[in-house]
Amino acid sequence: MEITPKPLLDVDQVSLRYKTRDSLVTATYRVSLTVKKSDRFVILGPSGCGKSTLLKAIGGYLEPVEGQIRLNGAVIRRPGPDRVLVFQEFDQLLPWKTVKQSIMFALLASGRMGRREAEERALHYINMVNLTQFADSYPHTLSGGMKQRVAIARGMAMEPEILLMDEPFAALDALTRTKMQEELLQLWEQTRFTVLFVTHSIPEAIRIGNRILLLSAHPGQVRAELNSGGSDVPGPDGLLLSERIHNILFERKQEVAS
Amino acid sequence: MTDVSIHNYRPEVVGKEVVASQIGVVDRPLGTWERISGIGWVRKTVLLVLIGLVWEIYARYLNNDLLVPTLTQTFFALAESLGTGEMLKAIGYTLKLLIQGYFYGLVLAILFTIFASATRIGGDLLETLTSMFNPLPSIALLPLSMIWFGLGDMSVIFVLIHAVLWSVALNTYTGFRSVSPTWRMVGQNYGLTGPGLVMRVLIPGAFPHILAGLKIGWAFAWRTVIAAELVFGSSSGKGGVGWYIYQNKNLLETPHVFAGLLTVILFGFFVENIVFRTVERRTVVRWGMQT
Numbered sequence: 001m002e003i004t005p006k007p008l009l010d011v012d013q014v015s016l017r018y019k020t021r022d023s024l025v026t027a028t029y030r031v032s033l034t035v036k037k038s039d040r041f042v043i044l045g046p047s048g049c050g051k052s053t054l055l056k057a058i059g060g061y062l063e064p065v066e067g068q069i070r071l072n073g074a075v076i077r078r079p080g081p082d083r084v085l086v087f088q089e090f091d092q093l094l095p096w097k098t099v100k101q102s103i104m105f106a107l108l109a110s111g112r113m114g115r116r117e118a119e120e121r122a123l124h125y126i127n128m129v130n131l132t133q134f135a136d137s138y139p140h141t142l143s144g145g146m147k148q149r150v151a152i153a154r155g156m157a158m159e160p161e162i163l164l165m166d167e168p169f170a171a172l173d174a175l176t177r178t179k180m181q182e183e184l185l186q187l188w189e190q191t192r193f194t195v196l197f198v199t200h201s202i203p204e205a206i207r208i209g210n211r212i213l214l215l216s217a218h219p220g221q222v223r224a225e226l227n228s229g230g231s232d233v234p235g236p237d238g239l240l241l242s243e244r245i246h247n248i249l250f251e252r253k254q255e256v257a258s
Numbered sequence: 259m260t261d262v263s264i265h266n267y268r269p270e271v272v273g274k275e276v277v278a279s280q281i282g283v284v285d286r287p288l289g290t291w292e293r294i295s296g297i298g299w300v301r302k303t304v305l306l307v308l309i310g311l312v313w314e315i316y317a318r319y320l321n322n323d324l325l326v327p328t329l330t331q332t333f334f335a336l337a338e339s340l341g342t343g344e345m346l347k348a349i350g351y352t353l354k355l356l357i358q359g360y361f362y363g364l365v366l367a368i369l370f371t372i373f374a375s376a377t378r379i380g381g382d383l384l385e386t387l388t389s390m391f392n393p394l395p396s397i398a399l400l401p402l403s404m405i406w407f408g409l410g411d412m413s414v415i416f417v418l419i420h421a422v423l424w425s426v427a428l429n430t431y432t433g434f435r436s437v438s439p440t441w442r443m444v445g446q447n448y449g450l451t452g453p454g455l456v457m458r459v460l461i462p463g464a465f466p467h468i469l470a471g472l473k474i475g476w477a478f479a480w481r482t483v484i485a486a487e488l489v490f491g492s493s494s495g496k497g498g499v500g501w502y503i504y505q506n507k508n509l510l511e512t513p514h515v516f517a518g519l520l521t522v523i524l525f526g527f528f529v530e531n532i533v534f535r536t537v538e539r540r541t542v543v544r545w546g547m548q549t
Contacts, residue, residue, distance in 0.1 A: 061443060079449075080447075080449060081447065085443065095546055096547075106448045
């Protein structure tokens, strides 16, 4: 056995609350998880399980009311370029920047490098997501899948400690979605970046993740943490991985039924 | 089940496309005439020429220079005033006032927007003041302005500031508030805060609104400065285009009055349809934020 590496991201007993117009909502309750380098860590749960809120807290946009979130041992307090978010919304690309400018903007705004180096790196990552011929296009001329590819390229170009993806393929049609999952895995093979991926789709979680955290809803609490080999195969108990996940997520309903 | 499959049975169909050459037109470039008549400004230019023609014919038929001079007479009057430098001086004077008023209005609008965006009371104040002052035509403030500031340029500039300030401030403020929260988060993600976030995310994000405010502010200011000169220019020694119109009316030089009006139209048209339209095409239209 090789020695297990130190955790890159450590979410330790984190409870999150946010205010809506007429109530105070507890999004997650004492959630713990650890992500190691080059993990493809998936947070899976029904809507309302606080998974997006948790991701925003890791991004530094929200402070836990309880517990700590640490990146390489340091407590996260504010947003920063070492944790890049990829959102679900297509409007995460700034409309006044072309594909190339959008990626250069990220690299320059964070003060990482000079113009020439930023341009080189932007073009490199645009090539990786197969958008070279659209480098000078504005976002409104691109399809939804292309926009998400630009956002992923922008995130990867930052070479962050961890890439935080908040249901990035949820707004895409099924065919594009499958293709994007494949491309994401290919990119991972090439650079082995660490990614924390939020989704509510069981097949997507199995496909993308090597480790899957299951959250229950209202408020989000950890139900289980499973390993995935990338395909839906039967485990030692004879159940498919997707069936196990389904049973764990919905077991309370079954108890009521039986 | 079996019933449906029997009743709804039909044979499968594969491959029934017609060869493209048999369809007729699949993709044919439009003819020259179709293309020219599709261009907006060509059609409008033709209309303009027709209107000019109607004017000329009617004025010749009426044959009364004092009421309606012909188009050619108006052009000659304009050329004459341009030749003597009188018109250029008038335009220069009007522009000088206008640009000063516009500039101070913008500066105040920026300060106001910052205050309104930073605090809730500021936002409330801006909304209240705007709903009070926006319906008030600026020219209505001129008498008061003359009491306060006397007969200098300052009274006109004060009125101009009023014309520009509210529309620009309100539009910019609305623009900032409508910037997508995702854009803000993206900006913060790459380490932008405070002024950096304002300059690189909020201002471009609010640009369609800001530009709309600038356009409305300009239109108000342009109409106001001409009106103010008509009322006020007569008592100050020098005057702009409004004064030129007023003075020539007193001299019963109707062709020159028309020439002054034509100048006002042409200049307003130039700024609103060429200057601002170009800025729009190069920014918000190109970014897909406005069509």
